[in-house]
Amino acid sequence: MITNLSVLDNATLWVAISFVIFVFLVFKPLKNMMLTSLDKKIAELKHQLEESKKLKEDADKLFTEQKKKYEETLVKIKKLNEDAIYESKIIKKKIEEDIKNSLLRKEKSFKQLSSQMELKVREDLKNEIIKKTLVYTEFKIKKKLKKSHNSKLINESLSKLTSHLS
DSSP states (O other), X not given: OOXXXXXXXXXXXXXXXXHHHHHHHHHHHHHHHHHHHHHHHHHHHHHHHHHHHHHHHHHHHHHHHHHHHHHHHHHHHHHHXXXXXXXXXXXXXXXXXXXXXXXXXXXXXXXXXXXXXXXXXXXXXXXXXXXXXXXXXXXXXXXXXXXXXXHHHHHHXXXXXXXXXX
């Protein structure tokens, strides 16, 4: 049996066989390299996705906390405002009472002072009237009575008046 070996002399056939062998030998390692690279990329993307989810959860948690703190702060501000209004009303009422009490004290002091001044004026007026009366009486008595009798009477009257004035 003689086989036709002339087919083996065909260069196109050998190039085709070489190409198939080359593709078969290169395809498997190339396929493994590409799969490994794709698996690494998938793992990296999964890791980034997990990190992103974690960051989103942290951001949501932080946002919720900040929102709660903001609402608490608003409540505190409202309470402080109400307390300040209440305190200002108390202070205003106290100041009004202090002013009223001060005015009452000043009015009482004024009345006492005016009463004292009136008493002093009356006393001064009384003393002035008594002095003038004494002078006038002395003058009249000196004119109408005798000199010796006048002196005696004047001295007695003056001593009595002096004791009354003191």
